[in-house]
Amino acid sequence: MRFRAGAAVTGVIAVAAVASGLASMQDGQGEARRGDGETVLIAEGKDRRPSQTAEDWVTYADHVVVVTAVSERETPPALIEIERGEGLTGREVTLRVDEVVWSRGGAPRAAPAEWKRASTGWRFTGGSTSNRTKMAMRDQPRVETGHRYILALDWEEAKCSPGDEPEPAQWHTLGEGAVVPYDNNIIGEGEMEGRYLQATQPRAETGPDVRLEDQLAGLSADELAKALTAAKPAQTVQPGSAAVADCG
Numbered sequence: 001m002r003f004r005a006g007a008a009v010t011g012v013i014a015v016a017a018v019a020s021g022l023a024s025m026q027d028g029q030g031e032a033r034r035g036d037g038e039t040v041l042i043a044e045g046k047d048r049r050p051s052q053t054a055e056d057w058v059t060y061a062d063h064v065v066v067v068t069a070v071s072e073r074e075t076p077p078a079l080i081e082i083e084r085g086e087g088l089t090g091r092e093v094t095l096r097v098d099e100v101v102w103s104r105g106g107a108p109r110a111a112p113a114e115w116k117r118a119s120t121g122w123r124f125t126g127g128s129t130s131n132r133t134k135m136a137m138r139d140q141p142r143v144e145t146g147h148r149y150i151l152a153l154d155w156e157e158a159k160c161s162p163g164d165e166p167e168p169a170q171w172h173t174l175g176e177g178a179v180v181p182y183d184n185n186i187i188g189e190g191e192m193e194g195r196y197l198q199a200t201q202p203r204a205e206t207g208p209d210v211r212l213e214d215q216l217a218g219l220s221a222d223e224l225a226k227a228l229t230a231a232k233p234a235q236t237v238q239p240g241s242a243a244v245a246d247c248g
Helices: 054-060 079-084 221-230
Strands: 013-016 020-022 031-034 039-043 045-047 063-075 087-103 114-124 132-137 148-156 170-173 179-181 190-192 195-197
Touching: 054 148, 054 221, 063 114, 063 221, 079 087, 087 148, 087 221, 179 190
Parallel strands: 013 114, 039 132
Antiparallel strands: 020 045, 031 039, 063 087, 063 148, 087 114, 114 132, 148 170, 148 179, 190 195
């Protein structure tokens, strides 16, 4: 099951789907955690692209940006879910881009000034959309209004494969490691899984299991920019360089 945002709108506003595909919650599975005064149901997902290291970011991202979540609106569940009495209510969060930290040379377009992002909302049960529990993806922020984040974005052209549901061209975040809390201009501080976390000290460990966010926790976007500038992209086709799909 995947949240989708509405149609793209004009100007600098772009619309995108969640970075990770949301695992089905219809069987009642999911880990419940305590958020800031309420229960948060933790869902599993699958990353679109690698997103754990500086090399991942400079290989797959077009831009790395600092954003503020300025507003949100609920997106209704599907009619079949309402009729069944259980399902998911999503959110469309408006993000203001405050700073472009890094850009890939040859990126297909400039970073957006504002972006409407589909994000996790609530799971409802018991036959009523008002009987609901807040949801978050594991190890990811929900992206809530009033908080700041660092995002690694890539542009994906429209998908119009025969037999599949068409998807408009849109911005995406790479995956679980590419949405980073950044309250108070501190990497790792802010909202995570619906809870507020303080940043820890930077970690000296390196290796495949240490995320870029953990390595730079407690530092600023300036230090992130240095790490990205020093990183070397893997030898792979840049996803943003694909030709525009013919959806006519």
